[in-house]
Amino acid sequence: MGIKKILDGNIQVVDNIDSWEKAIEVGANPLIEKGKIKYGYVEGIIQNIKTLGPYVILIPGVAMPHARPDENVLESSLALLKINEGVKFTEDTDKVYLMFILAAKNSDSHIEIIEKLTDVLGDDEKIEKLIESKTLEEIINNL
Structure with missing residues (x-):
């Protein structure tokens, strides 16, 4: 199964967003709407990053x-x-353009997701193209 299949339509593009917290909420929304996660998981992510x-x-x-x-x-x-x-997450961090929201049901079930995501992250040219992509169609074509 490739990364496009794993993402299964859970891809969104926005021009700008007010905060990293809002970005996580917006990014996770398709997973909530499809019944894959509950909002409490999003709250947990945000709290962990704050801590x-x-x-x-x-x-x-x-x-x-x-x-x-x-x-x-x-x-x-x-x-x-x-x-x-x-x-930006903090003043000291670079801007983030690609936010992959990962939800793992248990410690083993997300291994395939991580493997496919690692394939993408290990390809500098692909990452550059994804960051340069401005539309959903461009993102899908460059995945």
């Missing part, structure tokens, strides 16, 4: 907000929010 700092930034321009598996995750899943103008 631990921006541990979710994986590489410049890319973050993967996530929290530990809990009862608020009904199905392991992934969503992507592309923020055209980017959003």
Whole structure:
């Protein structure tokens, strides 16, 4: 199963967003609407970042907000929010343009998702094209 299939229509594009907290809420919304997670999972992610700092930034321009598996995750899943103008987690961090929201039902069920996401993150050219993409169609074509 490829990353497009895993994302399963859970991709959104916005020009700008007020805060990283709002970005996580917007990015996770398709997962909530499809019954894959409950809002409590989003609250957990936000609280963890406030407590631990921006541990979710994986590489410049890319973050993967996530929290530990809990009862608020009904199905392991992934969503992507592309923020055209980017959003900062702190004044000291670079802007994030690609936000992959990961939800894991348990410690094993998300392994395939992580493997496919690692394939994308390990491809500098693909990441650059995704960051440069401005529309949903461009994002899908560049995945």
